[in-house]
Amino acid sequence: MSTSFEINATARTDEGKGASRRLRRTGMVPGIVYGGGEEPLAIAVEHHVLAHDLQNEAFYSHILDLKLAGKTQQVILKDLQRHPAKPFLLHFDLLRVSAKEAIRVNVPLHFTGEEIAPGVKTGGGHLMTQMNEVEVSCLPADLPEFIEVDVSAMELGDHLHLSHLVLPGGVEIPLLSQQGEDHDLAVAAVQKLAGEKEVDVEAVAEDDTDAAATEEES
16 A cells, blocks of 8 residues: 555543534544554544545545554544534544454445446446445455456446455455355446437447448439
8 A cells, every 4th residue: 555644643531522512613523542452542633634634535445543642553444423514524433453453444446447348338338336335354454445346348237246356365355255145245237227228239330331321322
């Protein structure tokens, strides 16, 4: 992973809803860091800095360096609460990670090859995606920034499932590895939109050829 992120945080001792509201008024976001065999610790970070980091998709699926009291801990973002109507962050949870312990993280899916997929290019279909991220399990060092999903060979009517995803070494999908084939969910499909008529591409090509020949004769 070439991208890196640092979170500069301060510890907070004043907790509760009232304390959190007062903290937010000062431009800070309350949070908590837990796990790693240590006690949970209440922290706070600057709202504008965290909001800026969250604009980067990679922030959600990266190991983050938490700077706190002169020490650095490796963490991942586990939960984030936003205001339902305003562009404000309300709270966040960070989980400490260990290099020797597997973590479970939602990783984004990046679809490639849609424009050359036969079912789209010549079949008149559209790529319909059922999910844009998937939960993976791996050691922190193996955590991918995203998983590329190549759909360039998909024909009209084809379906792509979790079991078709090409995973990096050391990475698995818990839904499959722990719960089995019955949970092999659909990821994407190439289909006609509702109301669209089937188009016979070969017939259209023949009609165009006949029309051109007629014009030459006339």
